[in-house]
Amino acid sequence: MQRLGDICCLWMFAPSYEPLPDKVKFFYDGKHMKLSPPAEEVATFFAKMLDHEYSTKDIFRKNFFKDWRKEMTSEEKSKITDLNKCNFSQMNDYFKAQSEARKQMTKEEKRKIKEENERLLQEYGFCIMDNHKERIGNFRIEPPGLFRGRGDHPKMGMLKRRIRPEDIIINCIFFSPNDIWKEVRHDNKVTWLASWTENIQGSIKYIMLNPSSRIKGEKDWQKYETARRLKKCVDRLRTQYRDDWKSKEMRIRQRAVALYFIDKLALRAGNEKEEGETADTVGCCSLRVEHIQLYPKMDEQEFVVEFDFLGKDSIRYYNKIPVEKRVFKNLQLFLENKQPEDDLFDRLNTSILNKHLQELMDGLTAKVFRTYNASITLQQQLKELTTSDDSIPAKILSYNRANRAVAILCNHQRAPPKTFEKSMQNLQTKIDEKQIQLSTARKQLKAAKADHKASHDDKSKKTVEVKRKAVQRIEEQLMKLQVQATDREENKQIALGTSKLNYLDPRISVAWCKKYAIPIEKIYNKTQREKFAWAIDMAEKDYVF
DNA sequence: CTGACGACTTGGAGTAAGAGAC
């Protein structure tokens, strides 16, 4: 693999800090205090977040204050000893005013900024890989700021330091001096162009190509081909894990029950995490006793398992499902003599599970089940929900519902948008108005018909036609609005993006569009069409996952 | 086997852009 990445060395970085104008003051204990630029910069990070819940959280404040003090001069350090005595409100006002000013910019100013962004993209947003010009995914190095961990993250509020050239490892050929970087290498076994080590968790961050690139597209395609291979042998695997529920060995039973959950509930694998370094979240293998409740009987159903835990991004997973008796009995066995904080599957981890899966099918890992179950669900749901003589908006609603079924399976949730209630109300108002319009149009049609019946002339006939068309048009508009309202309501707390982007074989969607003559733009926006170009190219209307 | 590390995918929030209403 030849790699010729043309990356500019200066503009990839965050712009250096520009001190605030003197009129923007910081107060400590009621008294004005001029901060040194480094201390002021970090203070602005906090000031920008004053309206965010983060700034009220104890851990956030504590971590911020500790790191902020490190940036202070010794004089500042000795004076500023209590965050509660700090008044950042002028800074906060200043930034609000700035963003307000940005919104108020004239058309011309906005056009200039847009042009400048486009120029930056053209200049720094591309590289050449294997003789192809490719879009880079994230060509801007992350700017300094306060770490915003999700959930109860012990490190939230810590200072993410500024990245300089000497922190960066370059992994491509580039046209700039060699000696300013941490290292320059040419490793063509990996796909990244540049990397640095981030100071909060000590993990490595990368500059990689855009999803539309060949290298990402091929990987994506492979992922779905692996899931399709699982489809071919999933019956065999299911028979096997059901069999393993009866195994003499505890580790095999645990493995088999965990796999059943991963398959049936689309749970994530659940790697172990370092305690105290991140939020306390779990996946299947890392489930603890406290995360499940067993109910031999619950509302007419037997053998119900109740799950309640925080998964990736501290999103709550809550589900009650009836399981087979054998699974239930096994779970009771796994729980014996354990404390709430003990591992449910104490003889299992993701490495053991994946080794086992690898033996069952080449390339099989826990996450393949998620991909497989998501894609097969979409295919089934589309088949079930689509009616050929439906209108296009009704078909799109069916598509979104199929997509939604997958999002629910994968537990892709979102906070209801802040403006949700209002926007539903607006839509309802429109519907009401449209309904009034419709009844008026219907009355007019009726009148026109009566008129025609009386006169039988050409002119009145034409009027009837015109009115009939008007009614039809308004009916369509009303239906469209109603469909939109249904769709939005059903989608209140569900995030469709992740499944669409990462779990659904795009060829299923492309085939569906072709079969029902739906323009592809109705389901994929520009970025998504670019990412799925390979599938749009490849799939015909008869494609089966 | 265990833990650390490295590379890559997956994830929701936030915001900028721009489409549609007026």
Add this chain to the structure above:
DNA sequence: GTCTCTTACTCCAAGTCGTCAG
């Protein structure tokens, strides 16, 4: 043309999974 609301897109955190050393 301007304002408002929605959608697209960016951002970067947080997972998965393989490898390697001890």
